[in-house]
Structure formats: C-alpha cells, structure tokens
Amino acid sequence: MNQLHIAFTLFLSLLVEAIPFLLLGVLLSSGLLFLIDEKQLITRLPKNPLLGSVVGSCIGFLFPVCECGNIPVARRLLLKRVSPSVAISFLLAAPTINPIVIWSTWVAFGNQPQIVIFRVLFSLAIAIIVGWVFSTQKDTRLLLQTSFARRFDSIIYSQSENTEGKPLLLQSGSFILDGGQVLPFNNSLLLDAGQNSAALKSKGQFFVDNLLQEFSELGGMLVLGSAIAAIIQVFVPREFVLNLGQDTITSILAMMLLAVIVSICSTVDSFFALSFAATFTSGSLLAFLVFGPTIDIKSIGLMASIFKPKIIIYIFTLVAQLTFIFTLTYSYFF
Amino acid sequence: MTYKRLSQPIDKIAIALITFLALIIGLLLWGGTTCDDDCIFHPGAKVNDFSWQNKIIGGEDRAFILTFNRPIDRASVEQNLAITPPLPGKISWSGLRMAYTLETPAPYGETYHLALAGARDRYANQAQQGDLIQPFTAEFRSRDRALAYIGTQGEEKGRLILFNWTQQQKSILTPENLTVFDFEPYPQREGFLFSATDVNQGETGIQGLQLYTVSTSWDIQKVNQNNPKVKLVLDNQEYQNNKFDLSQDGKTIVVQRLNRKNPHNYGLWKITDNQLAKLITDAQTGVFLITPDSQAVAVAKGEGIAVLALETNAQPIDFLPKFGQVLDFTADGAGAAMIDYHTDNPKLSSTQSLIYVNNLGIQKQLFNTEGSIQNCQFDPTATHLYCWLTELVKGDLYIEQPYLAKINLKTLQTETLVKLAKYQDSTISVAPDGLGILFERLGSTYPDGSPNNNTTTMKPSITKSNSIWLAIPNSSQTNATAMIVEQLPFVGFRPQWLP
Numbered sequence: 001m002n003q004l005h006i007a008f009t010l011f012l013s014l015l016v017e018a019i020p021f022l023l024l025g026v027l028l029s030s031g032l033l034f035l036i037d038e039k040q041l042i043t044r045l046p047k048n049p050l051l052g053s054v055v056g057s058c059i060g061f062l063f064p065v066c067e068c069g070n071i072p073v074a075r076r077l078l079l080k081r082v083s084p085s086v087a088i089s090f091l092l093a094a095p096t097i098n099p100i101v102i103w104s105t106w107v108a109f110g111n112q113p114q115i116v117i118f119r120v121l122f123s124l125a126i127a128i129i130v131g132w133v134f135s136t137q138k139d140t141r142l143l144l145q146t147s148f149a150r151r152f153d154s155i156i157y158s159q160s161e162n163t164e165g166k167p168l169l170l171q172s173g174s175f176i177l178d179g180g181q182v183l184p185f186n187n188s189l190l191l192d193a194g195q196n197s198a199a200l201k202s203k204g205q206f207f208v209d210n211l212l213q214e215f216s217e218l219g220g221m222l223v224l225g226s227a228i229a230a231i232i233q234v235f236v237p238r239e240f241v242l243n244l245g246q247d248t249i250t251s252i253l254a255m256m257l258l259a260v261i262v263s264i265c266s267t268v269d270s271f272f273a274l275s276f277a278a279t280f281t282s283g284s285l286l287a288f289l290v291f292g293p294t295i296d297i298k299s300i301g302l303m304a305s306i307f308k309p310k311i312i313i314y315i316f317t318l319v320a321q322l323t324f325i326f327t328l329t330y331s332y333f334f
Numbered sequence: 335m336t337y338k339r340l341s342q343p344i345d346k347i348a349i350a351l352i353t354f355l356a357l358i359i360g361l362l363l364w365g366g367t368t369c370d371d372d373c374i375f376h377p378g379a380k381v382n383d384f385s386w387q388n389k390i391i392g393g394e395d396r397a398f399i400l401t402f403n404r405p406i407d408r409a410s411v412e413q414n415l416a417i418t419p420p421l422p423g424k425i426s427w428s429g430l431r432m433a434y435t436l437e438t439p440a441p442y443g444e445t446y447h448l449a450l451a452g453a454r455d456r457y458a459n460q461a462q463q464g465d466l467i468q469p470f471t472a473e474f475r476s477r478d479r480a481l482a483y484i485g486t487q488g489e490e491k492g493r494l495i496l497f498n499w500t501q502q503q504k505s506i507l508t509p510e511n512l513t514v515f516d517f518e519p520y521p522q523r524e525g526f527l528f529s530a531t532d533v534n535q536g537e538t539g540i541q542g543l544q545l546y547t548v549s550t551s552w553d554i555q556k557v558n559q560n561n562p563k564v565k566l567v568l569d570n571q572e573y574q575n576n577k578f579d580l581s582q583d584g585k586t587i588v589v590q591r592l593n594r595k596n597p598h599n600y601g602l603w604k605i606t607d608n609q610l611a612k613l614i615t616d617a618q619t620g621v622f623l624i625t626p627d628s629q630a631v632a633v634a635k636g637e638g639i640a641v642l643a644l645e646t647n648a649q650p651i652d653f654l655p656k657f658g659q660v661l662d663f664t665a666d667g668a669g670a671a672m673i674d675y676h677t678d679n680p681k682l683s684s685t686q687s688l689i690y691v692n693n694l695g696i697q698k699q700l701f702n703t704e705g706s707i708q709n710c711q712f713d714p715t716a717t718h719l720y721c722w723l724t725e726l727v728k729g730d731l732y733i734e735q736p737y738l739a740k741i742n743l744k745t746l747q748t749e750t751l752v753k754l755a756k757y758q759d760s761t762i763s764v765a766p767d768g769l770g771i772l773f774e775r776l777g778s779t780y781p782d783g784s785p786n787n788n789t790t791t792m793k794p795s796i797t798k799s800n801s802i803w804l805a806i807p808n809s810s811q812t813n814a815t816a817m818i819v820e821q822l823p824f825v826g827f828r829p830q831w832l833p
Contacts, residue, residue, distance in 0.1 A: 137343055139342075
C-alpha cells in the first residue's frame with residue numbers, strides 16, 4: 001500500500017513537472033502551423049545533412065522547451081517536410097541547448113564551469129552525429145510509426161491533390177459532414193492552415209482544435225510514460241542504482257540508468273545532479289546531464305508516437321554509446 | 335525477412351555505427367585498465383585544482399583548496415598530504431573539495447612544496463580499496479619578507495627606504511626633494527601612500543604636507559633598475575593635510591584636513607579612484623581609523639567614537655560613547671582594541687583602560703594603567719595584542735617609562751618584551767606572518783629591563799639617531815624558544831613590515 005502511495009506521488013510529480021512544458025511545446029507546435037511558411041522554411045534550411053543537423057541542434061534556442069515539449073515541435077517540423085536530420089537533431093539537442101537549461105546548469109554548477117561547457121558540447125555533438133546518421137534515410141516515412149506515417153502521407157497527398165483543385169469530398173480518406181461542411185476526419189493537426197483556406201473554420205478555431213488534439217494525444221502518452229517511470233522507481237529504488245557506481249565506468253553507467261528511470265525534466269535536472277556531486281565523478285554527472293534530457297522512460301512514450309520502435313532503439317543505442325564514450329573520455333582527462 | 339526489414343540505408347549505417355562505437359568503447363575500457371603512469375591519461379582519481387598552485391601568498395591568504403575529480407577516501411588524503419616546510423593547519427571537506435586552513439600565516443620568504451601520493455578514491459558503499467590517486471606535487475611561495483622606514487642618515491635622510499629582507503636588497507623609493515613624514519603600504523604591495531613636504535616648494539613642517547603615491551616592483555630585475563614612479567595625490571594649496579589612513583582594500587584614502595585660510599574649516603575627506611577629495615564630515619574629530627571592511631571610518635568625536643560611512647555628509651552608523659580612541663581592528667574586523675579614558679568616572683579619571691570589543695558585544699578590559707596606552711596592534715591570528723604602554727615611575731617628578739607588552743587576549747596575561755628608559759613616541763608594526771615586532775628607539779641607549787628568564791641577544795647600538803629594532807617573542811608560531819630583541823642595521827624611524 002505504501003509503495004502504491006509512493007508510486008502515485010512520483011507519478012503525479014512527474015506529470016506536474018512535465019505538463020506545463022508539454023503544453024508549451026503544443027502551443028509552439030500549433031503556432032508553427034500558422035506562423036511558418038513551409039516552402040520558406042525548407043528553402044532556408046541548409047541542404048547539407050551535416051549543416052542541417054547543426055541548425056536543427058540550435059533551434060532549441062528559439063523554442064526553450066524541455067524533453068516533453070520538444071516532441072510536438074519535432075512532429076510539426078517533420079510534418080512541415082523538414083528533413084529528419086534537422087528534426088532528430090532538434091529532438092535530441094533542444095532539451096539541453098536552450099537558454100533556460102544552460103542558465104539553470106550554470107546556476108547549479110557555476111563553480112565547475114567545465115560541466116556546463118561539456119554538457120552543451122557533448123549534447124550538441126551527439127545531436128549532430130545522430131541527426132547526420134538519419135540524413136542517410138531519404139524516405140522519411142520508413143522512420144515513422146505506422147499511424148503517424150499515414151498522416152504524413154495524407155498531408156503530402158492532400159497537398160498535391162489540392163493543387164489540382166479537386167473538390168474536398170472527392171479526395172480519398174475518411175470524411176465527416178459537420179453542419180453541411182466537409183472536413184477530413186481526425187486530420188486537423190496535419191493540415192496546413194495556409195493551404196486549408198477552403199476550410200470554413202476560422203484560424204483561431206483551427207488553432208484551438210489542433211492544440212486540444214495534440215495535447216490530448218501526447219498527454220495520454222505522457223501519462224502512460226510517467227506511470228511506467230513511477231512504477232519502475234518504486235521497484236528499482238534510487239539507492240540500488242546509486243550503489244551500482246563503484247568506479248569510473250560503473251558510476252557513469254549508474255548515472256545513465258538513473259537518468260532514464262527518474263525521467264526528470266532538463267530544466268531542473270542540474271539541481272538533482274548537484275546532490276550527487278560529492279559522491280559521484282564529474283564524468284558521471286555529465287553522463288546524467290547529457291543522457292537524461294535525450295532519453296528517459298517518460299519521453300520514450302512520446303517518441304513512440306512518432307518513430308518506429310527500431311528507430312527508437314537506434315537513437316537510444318547511439319545516444320547511449322556516444323554519451324558513454326564522451327563522458328568516459330572526459331573522466332580520463334579531467 | 336529480418337534481412338529485408340533491416341535493408342534500409344538507415345539500418346545499414348546505424349548498425350555499422352553502433353558496431354564501430356562498441357569497438358571504441360572496448361578500446362577505451364581496455365585502455366583504462368591497462369594504463370600505467372606513463373599514459374597520456376590517468377583513469378583513477380586526481381587533483382583537479384589546487385588554489386595556491388604557483389601562487390605567491392601573503393598573510394591574508396589563510397586557506398587553500400584542493401579539488402578532486404571524483405569521490406576520494408578522505409582519511410587517505412589527510413594521512414598522505416605533505417607540505418614542506420611544514421605549515422600546520424586544519425582540514426575540512428565539502429563534497430570533492432578539501433580546504434586546508436593554516437593555523438598561523440605562512441612564514442614569508444619561503445618556497446613550499448605540496449605533495450599528495452598514496453591517497454585512494456572511494457565510492458559510496460565501495461567494498462574493496464579504491465584506486466590510487468595520480469600523484470600530485472605543486473609549489474607555492476610566500477611573499478618576500480620586507481620592511482620600509484623613513485631614513486635619517488646620509489642620502490637616505492627623509493626618504494622612504496624599502497628593504498627586501500629575503501633578497502637582502504635595499505632601495506630608496508622617493509626622490510631627494512621630498513621629505514617623507516608618514517607612509518602606508520598598499521595591501522598588495524603595489525606601492526606606498528606617503529605624506530611629504532617638497533623642498534622645492536619651500537614649505538616645511540605640517541603645512542607643507544602633500545600626499546603622494548610611489549609604485550614598487552617586486553620583480554628583481556625591475557627593482558635593480560630602481561625607477562619608482564612618484565605621483566602627487568593631494569596637494570596643500572587650500573588645505574593643510576594633517577593625517578591620513580589607507581583602507582585595507584587600497585581603494586580609499588581618508589585625510590584629516592584644515593583650511594589654510596579658515597582654521598575653523600576642519601574635517602575628514604576621502605579620496606577614491608583618483609577622484610577629487612570629498613568631505614565626509616566637517617565635525618571636529620580626533621584620531622581616526624578606517625574599518626577593515628573599507629566601508630566606514632571610526633573617529634574619535636566628542637566623548638566617544640563615531641563610526642561614519644565613507645560617504646559625503648556621512649551620518650554615524652554607530653556611536654560608542656564609552657571609548658576615547660580606537661587603536662586597532664583585527665584583520666577580519668570582528669574585534670577592536672579601544673581606550674577608555676574614564677571621563678565619566680571621576681574616581682578613575684587618572685587611569686586609562688585598554689578594552690577589547692568584538693562584534694558579539696563582548697567587552698573585555700585587558701589592562702588598566704595610571705600611565706598611558708600609546709599604541710597597539712593585533713597579531714595576525716588576533717590571539718595577542720602588542721602594545722606600547724607606559725608605567726608611571728613613582729617619585730617627585732612625573733616620569734613615564736614606556737614598555738612594549740604582549741597581551742594574551744584569552745588569559746589576559748601581560749608579558750613585557752622591551753622596556754625603555756625615556757619616554758618617546760613609539761611605533762609598532764607586527765609582522766603579517768607573525769615573525770616579530772618592529773619598533774624604533776631613540777638615541778644610543780641599551781635596552782634595559784629585559785624580562786626575567788629570557789635571554790636577550792643584543793648588539794650595542796652605535797648610532798645616536800633613531801635605530802630600528804626587532805622583537806621576536808617566544809611562541810610556537812615562530813618556533814622561538816626564547817625571546818629575541820635585536821637591533822637591525824637601519825637608521826630611521828616609522829619602521830613597518832610590508833603586508
């Protein structure tokens with residue numbers, strides 16, 4: 001009973017911490033729907049995959065969201081036909097490479113500036129490398145989770161159909177009739193407001209609809225992810241994980257495992273890590289600070305709403321390996 | 335089927351990269367386990383930072399910090415840390431940082447070696463012994479021991495003289511045309527602030543005093559060039575500059591000035607950042623001293639001591655009605671030595687009391703005398719107070735006999751270090767590293783009344799001018815088993831140790 005109570009408390013605290021950021025991310029995503037013109041965005045983004053990854057990693061400076069808020073934005077970028085290298089490097093870098101997180105890390109580790117600097121550098125390097133790896137995949141649909149890929153298809157499809165001026169009712173897919181108006185079913189979040197002038201809804205209504213749908217969908221994933229994270233934390237207590245750290249290597253692994261389990265938001269994780277400053281190596285603290293914002297149980301649920309499981313495994317493995325290599329090298333030299 | 339599922343470009347490159355990274359991880363792990371001391375990296379713990387590395391420390395530097403890069407077995411560090419020559423101190427820990435606080439300031443003019451080898455890292459709940467730390471050695475130096483005085487003989491007459499004791503080098507800092515009256519060294523030894531009269535201006539005596547600074551260089555080669563720069567800070571055109579004090583941060587000068595045309599126009603002025611002097615207060619004030627935080631000045635005013643903020647038209651922050659004069663503050667500003675003239679008590683009005691006051695509100699009477707309390711200075715650790723006091727010699731004539739006393743602030747035990755036969759103005763300068771006390775003596779008299787059970791080594795004084803003396807009290811701090819009082823080979827007055 002007591003454990004259930006603890007799990008519920010952990011679950012609620014994870015939710016309370018993450019939901020404002022998810023809301024912020026969804027707001028940004030819905031805003032992008034109107035504010036950014038897809039053609040302009042694509043022409044402005046560099047064609048070179050490596051440069052694309054670099055740019056994608058730095059978009060976090062414009063959208064200071066943590067790892068829960070960046071997923072709706074990454075989804076929106078993919079739907080705007082931004083290349084996967086940009087979207088994935090944004091997904092991995094944005095939770096760390098943004099002013100709020102850099103500032104909070106500085107507040108916590110001001111007396112060890114190398115932690116702040118290397119957190120940014122390592123996160124940036126990982127995001128660029130993984131983003132660049134994904135640029136090799138030309139067909140984006142094969143990366144995406146089946147239902148999301150279908151939506152992705154329908155956008156491309158509806159755009160090409162619309163240019164031919166076909167009536168909406170004659171397009172393929174499911175439709176509903178709403179007060180005599182024809183609307184594509186469950187696809188409001190996918191459509192581009194600029195091109196959807198045929199739709200009779202006002203832009204404001206459209207924005208709210210998209211907001212609610214995205215929030216309910218991703219919120220559901222967040223609730224699920226948080227519940228799993230809370231349950232694991234009850235069955236695998238922090239003390240157990242911390243005791244795994246017995247030397248340079250195991251302490252890095254222990255802190256990476258802890259980062260996955262506690263699923264703490266990147267805006268506040270520096271203060272959490274600070275409490276281990278006296279008992280763990282600075283390399284392992286860096287591993288926590290670099291790995292935590294990219295991968296945790298809570299956000300794996302959200303990522304599963306975009307990517308195929310095997311893609312998540314690739315991202316997870318590459319990020320984990322790179323984090324381990326970087327932080328172990330750091331431990332050897334610093 | 336499986337092959338087909340993994341046939342996309344992303345599968346190929348991702349799997350290839352994962353394999354490649356796994357190989358690198360293997361290499362790193364292998365490198366970490368096989369690496370010895372001659373490796374380009376050290377997989378075990380090491381000292382990340384030593385706050386005194388290659389630094390020249392002064393008396394105000396009382397603690398260094400060693401920062402480790404990972405959890406460390408604290409006991410093994412405490413056992414294996416070695417400083418030569420030894421500097422006793424206390425160890426405290428905060429996370430990965432170890433602070434070593436010296437019990438007494440490091441003696442000047444020494445090069446210290448710090449070595450740490452044989453310590454081990456330690457993780458939480460670690461069962462077996464941790465890995466050995468990378469051996470660490472470092473060096474730091476204490477400042478050269480140095481003193482300054484105003485010369486009285488030959489080419490040194492009236493000029494500020496700097497003697498670097500460690501290098502055994504003497505240099506004359508001020509030009510011939512300036513006759514120096516008083517001086518104070520800047521806290522980081524950048525130079526001196528001094529008051530002097532300019533022979534070329536024709537005004538001698540207190541009316542001709544102007545304030546100057548002179549720069550000093552501690553680079554031996556530059557000292558040899560001997561080209562100190564003298565700069566005028568405050569002239570005497572409108573005001574006569576009586577006394578001055580320099581703040582401990584070296585940024586503020588407070589000067590007591592008198593309008594040359596209107597003697598009622600009198601007050602304390604401050605000079606900061608080379609700006610024009612600004613009036614702090616136009617009240618009649620006596621002896622004053624800037625507080626150690628450099629934010630206020632304690633002034634004898636009326637029948638008490640007012641503490642004034644260092645600002646224009648300052649209002650008193652505090653007023654201590656009982657005391658007549660502040661003699662000295664402890665370096666940390668937590669305590670002060672004051673004189674109570676007993677003006678409120680007719681029975682005691684012929685006596686003076688030396689009172690120790692601290693910021694916890696404790697007031698301790700250290701001493702009561704029918705003679706006078708001339709000058710006092712705390713030692714660097716604020717455990718003792720050194721004072722020039724006088725003893726009233728009983729007889730028909732009123733004769734005060736000065737003596738230098740060491741007062742233990744805890745036990746209140748007073749020990750006489752030196753006794754002089756005749757009354758004289760006495761200066762006192764306690765070494766910042768606690769070595770001893772510099773003072774001047776008039777004429778060619780011998781020190782008399784040396785304390786019982788103490789051997790006193792003396793060289794006969796051969797000059798008839800002011801000579802400079804050093805008293806080294808017996809203390810564990812200086813490793814001196816017996817008190818030493820010796821005359822130094824300088825002729826001059828106002829000897830002062832450099833900070």
